[in-house]
Amino acid sequence: MKDYTQSITDEMRDRIREALHEDIPTIDVTSVATVSSGAMGEAIFCAKADGILAGIDIALEVFSLVEGDTVGIEKHINDGATLKNGDKIAAVKGSLRTLLAGERTALNLLQRMSGIATTTRKYVDAVHGTKATILDTRKTAPLLRPFDRYAVRTGGAQNHRYSLSDMILVKDNHIAANAGNVETVVAKLKDYFSKEAKVKVEIEVTTLDQLSILLEKGRGIVDRVMFDNFPIDDLAEGIQMNDDTFETEASGGITLATIRHVAETGVDFISVGALTHSVVALDISLEM
Secondary structure, three states: OOOOOOOOOHHHHHHHHHHHHHOOOOHHHHHHHHOOOOOOOEEEEEOOOOEEOOOEEEEHHHHHHOOOOOOOOEEEOOOOEOOOOEEEEEEEEEEEHHHHHHHHHHHHHHHHHHHHHHHHHHHHHHOOOOOOEEEEEOOOOOOHHHHHHHHHHOOOOEEEOOOOOOOOOOHHHHHHHOOOOHHHHHHHHHHHOOOOOOEEEEEOOOOOOHHHHHHOOOOOOOOEEEEOOHHHHHHHHHHHHHOOOOEEEEEOOOOOOOHHHHHHOOEEEEEOOOOHHHOOOOOOEEEE
């Protein structure tokens, strides 16, 4: 199994600090009022449902960032592992005030990330044996993108572009802004790359006629074609027309019930927004 223990980046730590400030803008007034300052204890993360673990190191890091406090950590299960209801995942020892202050932020991240990884694994398993690779999208919760994307990788899929700065992805609205003319878009891309360094280009098509134009005009410019909301028969025809000229991606309304049929067309990538925009948190508790 891949080692996911070195997963925390400076960006993630900054986001954790923001989350802690959101939850504790001044003090945890309840704990200050009811828990002695010197009281020590232990909190145990326990799985309350079956699934895939993602984010345990990140959840544990939360307690280290609560006012810079020092905690003891004992981890039993690593990210990427299959959880069973009742599994003890990790334990944190330290000031009870620290454990109580970090509890909700840690669980929010861990439950969300594990939910994403669990759903992702189902999609990955559904296309097993085909050439299709599952991708996420930018449909992430604001400011949670680094955590969401890590969870997708933990579930066995790959990440699409991180941001609008990473690659050119021409969507239907970009084409509409050019009077619906794909050929005009390709011409503008050629002009852009005459002045700027080439970056990866993906263009979304909604008809086979648009694909025909790209096959005629887009060689050397286009790297990948995205088939958006194509019926299965049209998608299969588009894959045959493409004949490995460009990388291919299917997107739009793809579910666990339909993804196997999509993968069997021979498409290279399948992007699924539901991995991160419709998250069902995995039930995990923190028991003091």
